[in-house]
Amino acid sequence: MSQTFSIGLIGARGYTGRELLKLIAGHPAFALAFASSRELAGTPVSAMAPEITGVDFEALSPQEAAARRPDACVLALPDGAGAAFVAAFEAAAPDTVLVDLSADYRFDDAWAYGLPELYRQREGLAGARRIANPGCYATAAQLALHPVNQIIEDYPSVFGVSGYSGAGTTPSRKNDTDALAGNLMPYALSGHKHEHEVTRHLRRPIAFTPHVHPAFSGILVTVHARLSQPVSLDAVKALYDEAYAHEPLVQVQDAAPELKDGTGINGAIIGGLTVIEDQRRLVVLCAEDNLLKGAAVQAVQNLNLALGLDELAGITADR
Ligand SMILES: NC(=O)C1=CN([C@@H]2O[C@H](COP(=O)(O)OP(=O)(O)OC[C@H]3O[C@@H](n4cnc5c(N)ncnc54)[C@H](OP(=O)(O)O)[C@@H]3O)[C@@H](O)[C@H]2O)C=CC1
Ligand SMILES: CC(=O)N[C@@H](CCC(=O)OP(=O)(O)O)C(=O)O
Known part of the structure; x- marks a missing residue:
């Protein structure tokens, strides 16, 4: 048995x-x-x-x-x-x-x-x-950045939004649905604990700014990173496919995931891969549910x- x-x-x-x-x-x-x-x-x-x-x-x-x-x-x-x-x-x-x-x-x-x-x-x-x-944002940011960690330079910038359940059940402005209605609330503009967490584990400083959005749950992070040398979009995509092809909880797609795509699912969705400015700048997004993945x-x-x-x-x- x-x-x-x-x-x-x-x-x-x-x-x-x-x-x-x-x-x-x-x-x-x-x-x-x-x-x-x-x-x-x-x-x-x-x-x-x-x-x-x-x-x-x-x-x-x-x-x-x-x-x-x-x-x-x-x-x-x-x-x-x-x-x-x-x-x-x-x-x-x-x-x-x-x-x-x-x-x-x-x-x-x-x-x-x-x-x-x-x-x-x-x-x-x-x-x-x-x-x-x-951490919830730290999970999304690391999943988005890890496949390219060896080919980027400087501080990647991570713009994150989370549902108000991220702030727990103790009442605060960050889970006050009246204050959040029709609003987006930036906080911890630098030095958030997840900025330190990602920096520690990726062994690279990042610049992270979290925001609370009015829905109950769901995280979306948008990452901008400078590439250390020109890299084609196909080569970047191959790094993500290689990293996550055998990971059932991490889905890589072409389209940029929207916040709602990650809400209520068990895993994370990475997408919107874009390479611009003479193949030296990368954009990538990751969506997940803060309470789940x-x-x-x-x-x-x-x-x-x-x-x-x-x-x-x-x-x-x-x-
Ligand atoms: N919410 C999210 O999206 C995420 C949260 N986390 C982390 O997970 C942890 C829990 O978060 P979350 O569920 O949102 O928090 P909540 O505020 O929703 O819940 C906290 C729980 O802890 C209990 N509690 C609070 N203080 C004490 C204490 N001193 N001794 C014993 N029990 C206590 C509360 O229940 P009671 O008062 O009834 O005992 C309650 O059950 C936090 O550390 C948070 O940072 C991590 C990732 C995502
Ligand atoms: C939206 C919001 O207010 N989030 C809280 C807690 C996020 C979280 O859950 O923190 P851990 O995952 O590190 O435990 C914050 O960022 O301070």
């Missing part, structure tokens, strides 16, 4: 937590061990994920969560809130696989960086016990790899 893995979830009320509940419910080898939310404690998980019956949300302390000793636990918490849980698991359940969705461990070499399609990460993720899930779907890829399962178990490829 095939093995079932128990999966704990801390931060289950949040936007990424809700997506994780659905993915865990639909996964052939996962069983929800617990779903922790302080606000929803005592209410049935089925109210959020009808597929999961007989489980209530609980408000678990770090020690209580670790004492359950699940096979894996996902931390879907704001930056800074996960450290107490990590410490408790280190003490009481060091073999539990932890996947952290915040930015807290993305710069920590003791944690595997979980972007399976890039950097030969799959080898490092197989059997990993501590995994930092990448930008967070929960990528977390399930990472859990699958860490637990020795098929990377796409419980995930439907979009094509």
Whole structure:
């Protein structure tokens, strides 16, 4: 009989937590061990994920969560809130696989960086016990830039827009639907945490400016990069085809993806490849869902790899 893995979830009320509940419910080898939310404690998980019956949300302390000793636990918490849980698991359940969705461990070499399609990460993720899930914009920007990283120079410029679910459930101007109606809200004009994250992993500085758009979810990044020497469009296309031909979650197309193309899908779409100005300047776009490939779907890829399962178990490829 095939093995079932128990999966704990801390931060289950949040936007990424809700997506994780659905993915865990639909996964052939996962069983929800617990779903922790302080606000929803005592209410049935089925109210959020009808597929999961007989489980209530609980408000678990770090020690209580670790004492359950699940096979894996996902931390879907704001930056800074996960450290107490990590410490408790280190003490009481060091073999539990932890996947952290915040930015807290993305710069920590003791944690595997979980972007399976890039950097030969799959080898490092197989059997990993501590995994930092990448940022949502950072995933899109790296997928767009990585195939050409060796042939560009200077600072590529990344213009990003995200749905307001990217700002989480805590009320702020960035998820205020009245302030966002008919609007586009620029913020963190330089030095956003994802600018540092992409710079660290691509080993090249980038210039990134995020914006919030009025829809609930969906990310679109538009990248401009200067090529270090003239390169034909066909040669650039070949680099993307080579990088992603065998990646079921990354689709490369000729047309520029629009925001809505990436919303609600499990993977990412790269397109709009354009080479201009004597073949020295490149434009490329990437669309994804911030809550899916930008967070929960990528977390399930990472859990699958860490637990020795098929990377796409419980995930439907979009094509
Ligand atoms: N939203 C997105 O598009 C993406 C988010 N991320 C990252 O994932 C993480 C979660 O994001 P998101 O789901 O949007 O966040 P939300 O604000 O929607 O949810 C946060 C969750 O954490 C719980 N929580 C908050 N503070 C604490 C605390 N101190 N101790 C225990 N639980 C706490 C909240 O529930 P309760 O108060 O009921 O306990 C809630 O369930 C963040 O680090 C975010 O940066 C990553 C990629 C994309
Ligand atoms: C739209 C919006 O406000 N986004 C937030 C959080 C994005 C996000 O989810 O951050 P991580 O993926 O790094 O956790 C921001 O950029 O500050």
